[in-house]
Amino acid sequence: MTDLDKLEAQTLYILREAYARISNLAMLWSIGKDSTALLWMVRKAFFGTIPFPLVLLDTGMELDEVYAFRDQLVTEWKLPAISEPCPPEESTDPSLPPASRAAARKTEGLKNLISRNGYQGIFLGIRRDEQAMRAKERVFSPRSIDGQWDFRDQPPEFWDQYKTDFPEGVHVRIHPILQWTELDIWRYTKREGIPIVPLYLARNGKRYRSLGEKNITFPVNSNADSIDAIIAELETTKTSERAGRAMDHEAEDSFERLRATGYM
Amino acid sequence: MQSSDFHSTARAQLKLVVVGHVDHGKSTLIGRLLHDTGALPPGKLEEIKATSARRGMPVEWSFALDSFQAERDQAITIDTTQIWFRTPTRDTVIIDAPGHREFLKNMVSGAAQADAAVLVIDAEEGVRDQSRRHAYLLHLLGLRQIAVVVNKMDLVAFSQDRFATISEEITAYLVRIGLTPKVIIPISAREGDYIASPSSRLAWFKGPTLVEAIDAFSPKSVSAQLPLRLPIQDVYKFDQRRILVGRIESGTLRVGDKLLFSPSNKTAEVRSIESFGDQTMPTEAKTGEAVGFTLSEQIFVERGELGSHESAPPVLSTIFRATIFWLASHPLVIGQRLKLKLTTREVIVTVQSIDKVIDTETLAPSAGSEVSRNAVAEITLRSQNVVALDEYRDNPATGRFSLVDGYDTVAGGLISMEGYPDQRPNLRKNPELYHVDHILSAEVRATRNGHYGSVLWFTGLSGAGKSTLAMRLEQALFARGYQVYVLDGDNVRAGLNADLGYAPKDRAENIRRVGQVAALFADAGFIVITAFISPYQADREYARSASPKAFHEIHIKADVATCEKRDIKGLYKKARAGLIDDFTGISAPYEEPANPNLAIDTKSQSIDACLEKLISYVDDKIRHR
Numbered sequence: 039m040t041d042l043d044k045l046e047a048q049t050l051y052i053l054r055e056a057y058a059r060i061s062n063l064a065m066l067w068s069i070g071k072d073s074t075a076l077l078w079m080v081r082k083a084f085f086g087t088i089p090f091p092l093v094l095l096d097t098g099m100e101l102d103e104v105y106a107f108r109d110q111l112v113t114e115w116k117l118p119a120i121s122e123p124c125p126p127e128e129s130t131d132p133s134l135p136p137a138s139r140a141a142a143r144k145t146e147g148l149k150n151l152i153s154r155n156g157y158q159g160i161f162l163g164i165r166r167d168e169q170a171m172r173a174k175e176r177v178f179s180p181r182s183i184d185g186q187w188d189f190r191d192q193p194p195e196f197w198d199q200y201k202t203d204f205p206e207g208v209h210v211r212i213h214p215i216l217q218w219t220e221l222d223i224w225r226y227t228k229r230e231g232i233p234i235v236p237l238y239l240a241r242n243g244k245r246y247r248s249l250g251e252k253n254i255t256f257p258v259n260s261n262a263d264s265i266d267a268i269i270a271e272l273e274t275t276k277t278s279e280r281a282g283r284a285m286d287h288e289a290e291d292s293f294e295r296l297r298a299t300g301y302m
Numbered sequence: 303m304q305s306s307d308f309h310s311t312a313r314a315q316l317k318l319v320v321v322g323h324v325d326h327g328k329s330t331l332i333g334r335l336l337h338d339t340g341a342l343p344p345g346k347l348e349e350i351k352a353t354s355a356r357r358g359m360p361v362e363w364s365f366a367l368d369s370f371q372a373e374r375d376q377a378i379t380i381d382t383t384q385i386w387f388r389t390p391t392r393d394t395v396i397i398d399a400p401g402h403r404e405f406l407k408n409m410v411s412g413a414a415q416a417d418a419a420v421l422v423i424d425a426e427e428g429v430r431d432q433s434r435r436h437a438y439l440l441h442l443l444g445l446r447q448i449a450v451v452v453n454k455m456d457l458v459a460f461s462q463d464r465f466a467t468i469s470e471e472i473t474a475y476l477v478r479i480g481l482t483p484k485v486i487i488p489i490s491a492r493e494g495d496y497i498a499s500p501s502s503r504l505a506w507f508k509g510p511t512l513v514e515a516i517d518a519f520s521p522k523s524v525s526a527q528l529p530l531r532l533p534i535q536d537v538y539k540f541d542q543r544r545i546l547v548g549r550i551e552s553g554t555l556r557v558g559d560k561l562l563f564s565p566s567n568k569t570a571e572v573r574s575i576e577s578f579g580d581q582t583m584p585t586e587a588k589t590g591e592a593v594g595f596t597l598s599e600q601i602f603v604e605r606g607e608l609g610s611h612e613s614a615p616p617v618l619s620t621i622f623r624a625t626i627f628w629l630a631s632h633p634l635v636i637g638q639r640l641k642l643k644l645t646t647r648e649v650i651v652t653v654q655s656i657d658k659v660i661d662t663e664t665l666a667p668s669a670g671s672e673v674s675r676n677a678v679a680e681i682t683l684r685s686q687n688v689v690a691l692d693e694y695r696d697n698p699a700t701g702r703f704s705l706v707d708g709y710d711t712v713a714g715g716l717i718s719m720e721g722y723p724d725q726r727p728n729l730r731k732n733p734e735l736y737h738v739d740h741i742l743s744a745e746v747r748a749t750r751n752g753h754y755g756s757v758l759w760f761t762g763l764s765g766a767g768k769s770t771l772a773m774r775l776e777q778a779l780f781a782r783g784y785q786v787y788v789l790d791g792d793n794v795r796a797g798l799n800a801d802l803g804y805a806p807k808d809r810a811e812n813i814r815r816v817g818q819v820a821a822l823f824a825d826a827g828f829i830v831i832t833a834f835i836s837p838y839q840a841d842r843e844y845a846r847s848a849s850p851k852a853f854h855e856i857h858i859k860a861d862v863a864t865c866e867k868r869d870i871k872g873l874y875k876k877a878r879a880g881l882i883d884d885f886t887g888i889s890a891p892y893e894e895p896a897n898p899n900l901a902i903d904t905k906s907q908s909i910d911a912c913l914e915k916l917i918s919y920v921d922d923k924i925r926h927r
Contacts, residue, residue, distance in 0.1 A: 039590050041315050050592035051535070051549050058536045058605055058646075083547075085578045085594060087540040166384045170367070173383045176411070192381055194407035194629055194711050196414030196443070199643050199704040201711060219386055219393075276343045290353065 042226050045218055046079060051198065052177055052214040053083040053161070057090075059202035060159035060210060064151070066302065067092040067119065069100070069108045070249045071234055073163035075223050076215050078232045080161075081115070090161075092119045095147040097140075099251035107235045122151045131299070135288035137254040138296055145300045149185050152209055159210050162302050167219045168279055169286065171297050176201070177216055183207040185300025211302075220279050221272045228265045239263050247279055254284040316521050317395045319413045321440065322422035323432040324401035327453040329379050331422055331491040331512075332398050333363025338498035339513060341387040342366060363491065367398050380405060382412030389517055401432050406439075406676045407629045410714065413440055418447035418519035420512070421472070425458045425488070429471050431663055437472075438662040438678060441479050442627060442716065444522075444698055448476070449515045450483045456490040460503045478665055485515050524589045524699070528552035529614035531692070531700045533645035534563070534607045538594070545576050545594040546603060551645065551699035553611075555593060556586040563607040564690035565618050567729070570597040606647040608690040608700065616690040616700060617719060618726040620749055621654070621926075625680050626673070626715035630707060633672040634679070637781035640712070642685065644703040649689055651705075652783030654682040654752065681715075684752045684783055688729065693719050722927060725749065747827035748926040751785050755824040756924045757817075757849050758831045758916075761842060761895060762858035763887045764873055765865030767904040767912070768833040771858060774909065775831060775916050784920075787823060789816055790833040804884070810841055817845030824852040829924060837892045854923065856916075857898040860905040862887040899923075 039047070056063060065080065067073045080088055094100075094108065112119045124147030130139045152160070166173040176192050178200035193201045204210060215223070227234060237246040237257075244257040245268075258281060262268040280286045286293050293301075320328045333350070336342050346366065354362040367383050379400040387394055397416055399409040413419065419440050423433055440448060450472055458464045465488045476483055487496055488504050489512060495501035498513045510518070530553030538545045559572045575584045576594040587593045597603075608616055628634050634653060642651045658680040659670035673679040694701030694716035705713040728749070748754045758775075760768040772788045779786040795802070799815055802808040813836050823830035836842050846853040865887065866874040877885035884890040895901075900919050902912045 039588070044590060047549065047590055047592040054535045054547055054592070055646075082578045083592075084538065085540060085543075085545060085576060087538075089540070167386050170383065173385065174381045190380055192408065192411075194714075195411045196714055197702055197704065199711065201709075203641075203706060203709040205709055276341070278343050 042222065042229060045222055046226070048217065049079045049214045050083045052212065053080060055200055056159055056161070056212045062157050063090040063159045063161065064155070064157045065090055065092050065161035067094060069094065069104045069235060071223055071227060071238060072165060072215060074234065075226055075232055076161070076163040078230060079214070088118055092117055093151060094119065094121050095124055095144045096121045097124045097143050097251055099253055101237060101249065101252050103235050103237050104249060111233065122147050125150070134295065135292055137284035138288055138292045140251060140254050141285040141296060141301065144302065145185065145296070149300060157209060159212050161212050161214060163215055164213055164302060165218050165220070166216050169293060171293050175213055175216055177213050178202065179211045179213065180204060180208050181211055181300065187298050187300065189298060221269065224265055224269050224272065228269065238268065246282065248283055250283055256282045258282050315393045315395065316418065316519055317397060317416045318418050318420065318516060318519065319397040319399055319416035320420045320422060321399045321409060321413060321436040322401055323424065323430040326401060326422045326424040326427065327491050328401060328422050329364030329367050329398055331451065331453060332385065332396050333366035334491045334494055334497055335512065336366055336385065336387055337363065338494055339387055339389065381408045389513065391517055394516060403432060403676060409436065410439060410443070410627065410629065413445070414443050416445060417522040419445050421448060421450045422453050423450060423468055423472060425452050425454045425464055425468065428468055429475065433472070434475055435662045437476055437481065438479055439627060441481050442625065442678065446481065447519045448481055448483050450486040451489045451512060452486065453489055453491050455488045455495060455504065456493050462506045484518065485509055487512055487515060524552055526589065528697055530555060530609065530611050531616065531697060532609035533647065534603060534605055534609060535646050536605055537603065543576065543596055544600065545596055547594045548609065548646070549592045550587055550589050552589050552697055554586055554588050555595065560612060561609045562612045562615055563603050563609055564616055565688040566603065566607055568601045568603060569612065570599045570601050573598040608645065608647070615726065616692050617724045618688050618690055618729055619719065619722060620688055620725065621682065621684045621722055621752060622691065623657070623680060623682050623718045623720055624715035625678065626713045627678050628673045628675060628713045630710065630712035631675050633674045634713070635672045637783055641706040642683065642703050643706060644689060644691055645700060647689060649685045649687050651683040651685045654684045654782050656681050686750065688725065691717055693717055751827050751926070753784050753829060753924050753926050754852065755827040756829045756852045756854060757820040757824050758829065759842065759845060759853060759855050760831065760833045760858050761836045761855065763860065763862060763865045763892055764835055765868045765870060766858045766860040767909070768858045770909065771902070771912055771916065772831045772833040774913050778913060778917055779829060779920060784829055785827060786829045786831065788831045788833060789820060813841040814844060817848045820845070821848035824849045835886050837886045837890065839893045839896065842895065854899045855895055857895045857901040859901050859903050864905045
């Protein structure tokens with residue numbers, strides 16, 4: 039098995055563990071490269087069936103190309119996709135810095151979604167190498183009723199035995215691609231021929247390395263106009279993936295505050 | 303630009319955990335390692351310097367990793383983190399494990415994923431308790447590649463003697479637990495000596511740098527020689543196919559293989575290996591693959607069954623030993639019921655005994671009745687249902703488990719079958735274990751309960767200690783998870799025998815009924831302890847005849863003088879005063895058992911000593927093996 043094969047097998051294993059042990063699941067599909075690669079593996083894990091809804095937490099602020107890509111894939115792959123409109127910025131914590139507040143709309147949308155539909159498990163395509171807070175995540179990560187992440191007291195997780203027992207009201211965030219890196223995702227996307235939003239490819243010396251809301255996400259300088267070129271670029275770059283995400287850079291602990299209160 | 307072939311070929315990835323006592327400089331070492339190998343993103347060094355300056359610290363390399371505000375503020379690592387760095391040969395994931403004792407569960411979570419470890423020891427402080435505990439856990443978690451770094455050499459003036467002292471001490475410890483360090487390197491993480499390049503201040507050291515040592519480690523791999531182990535995760539019926547899914551923990555699965563599922567003992571042939579999206583159907587799958595497959599027969603198999611080939615099946619047992627690490631804040635005690643998770647199988651287990659508590663400091667084993675937080679112990683577990691497993695030394699993936707108490711994972715353990723045989727041959731002879739539509743045999747009940755149904759018939763004078771010992775034994779056996787019940791005058795005379803008095807005829811009838819009730823209990827699989835004077839040999843023989851195989855006559859022995867001196871209920875006094883007729887030992891005979899199965903001398907032995915004797919008798923004669 040190659041490293042990509044091993045990573046894929048681990049992800050399939052996690053998806054199937056969650057499906058076997060947690061009732062009422064949903065997956066957040068942000069249409070980005072990570073959650074689309076995850077979606078690809080969901081289809082593999084369940085042999086073409088997608089046995090839970092795919093949710094877009096919709097702020098109405100996604101880039102146009104993102105919406106177009108989603109509509110196309112939903113039709114082509116017959117996806118059980120649903121859209122969860124996020125409440126306006128006024129409903130978020132006013133003490134957060136501006137870009138963080140914009141991002142926190144998704145937290146509120148997710149809380150509404152969970153409380154309305156009673157989901158006990160949410161699949162998320164986050165990765166440890168993206169951000170230092172995410173590096174400390176568990177694969178099965180419990181959240182209190184209001185979505186709080188008690189990162190000071192996380193459950194032990196070893197030998198692929200995941201926490202699957204919870205008291206009433208607790209839900210679990212499941213992270214099937216936590217161990218993948220950005221480079222792994224691109225290599226896998228290339229190998230499998232997974233479709234991507236064209237914004238990831240450079241046009242006029244700029245490309246999006248990470249996709250977020252249009253008001254708080256910016257393209258980076260790059261000439262990588264194909265997946266091969268992206269892979270070559272990542273082999274040498276030292277710039278962080280989320281450099282174009284404004285909310286990560288507003289304060290020393292802005293991302294920590296976002297995540298502790300339930301952000302993805 | 304490289305060809306796309308390059309991108310899809312394997313790049314060896316190593317997972318490296320950094321462990322050691324709190325404040326010995328693990329995070330600093332990693333921060334420095336990233337810096338010295340050019341892995342820090344641009345601007346990160348400036349950010350670290352600024353964050354350090356805001357807190358009035360010198361450059362704090364650990365800020366490259368610790369990401370919680372609380373971690374930066376207290377300069378400690380609370381939870382494990384992972385960071386990627388690349389050398390020309392491969393990618394390495396560095397797992398930073400916290401060194402605080404109270405965060406041991408986080409250390410375990412990090413270390414369990416690793417291929418290799420770096421143990422950091424402070425040159426000034428030397429080997430400390432978490433240095434040893436972490437090393438011990440690394441060993442338990444199956445790590446065999448370890449490098450030791452003696453950090454903060456700048457604080458001991460780069461002393462070769464100091465380095466030699468620490469090297470000797472830690473090597474002696476590691477060798478005792480079965481770990482041989484690949485290398486021991488003197489470093490200064492803060493100053494950068496011997497991280498990525500040698501240092502003139504350590505000119506006396508001739509070994510590799512830390513980066514070279516890391517490059518010499520290899521990723522863990524499962525031996526290709528191990529037999530097939532395929533735990534079933536789920537069964538899907540999304541379409542007309544009935545697909546079983548699971549991950550191959552070891553061995554190879556081929557289309558056409560006859561699979562044995564344990565513990566149900568069903569067999570079926572593999573018809574196909576399924577995949578989504580591939581043009582060609584695979585004909586075989588190997589260790590590590592998450593597979594889906596169909597069977598040629600529609601047999602009922604569910605999550606938790608373990609697939610193997612018939613020629614090399616797993617062990618079946620309801621009892622096994624384990625070396626565990628205990629992570630809960632409350633201690634583990636004998637008799638505790640927990641959920642055991644072994645691959646995809648979940649069963650309820652009872653802690654039958656705590657055989658050894660291991661002090662990770664001194665490695666001295668000691669007996670103990672409980673295992674406290676973060677301790678290591680050897681215990682015996684008994685499960686309600688048959689479990690398919692392997693010994694850890696034979697097959698790690700199917701020889702280890704986690705324990706869940708309520709909602710929480712509280713322990714991890716490695717299985718040993720030492721002293722217990724594989725129950726598979728026995729279970730084969732007793733097919734009713736799988737199909738309970740037959741009459742249940744004593745053997746089947748014994749397999750489930752962990753002991754045979756038995757009557758422990760206590761006989762002896764009033765005041766000899768029958769009731770006291772019966773109650774104490776009942777508690778001790780119950781704590782071991784045994785099904786046990788005491789029959790004595792109190793609970794029998796009040797109901798079942800309320801119509802009987804104390805005339806010789808009534809006494810005989812009393813004993814007859816007790817004998818019959820005890821026999822029913824024993825037949826139902828219970829251990830029943832009776833506590834009656836039962837002075838006549840003939841009555842006891844009659845009681846024995848009700849359950850001849852399960853009957854154990856136990857003489858609770860003390861002479862009249864001793865019993866009269868105790869006289870807890872004041873009965874001897876009354877008998878001497880003529881207030882009680884036919885009082886055994888005073889005015890009626892006591893026929894001592896001629897050939898008891900066991901005699902317990904309560905005159906010269908303490909209650910605890912007597913109890914111990916009784917427990918070891920039960921262990922010896924009644925426990926199911």
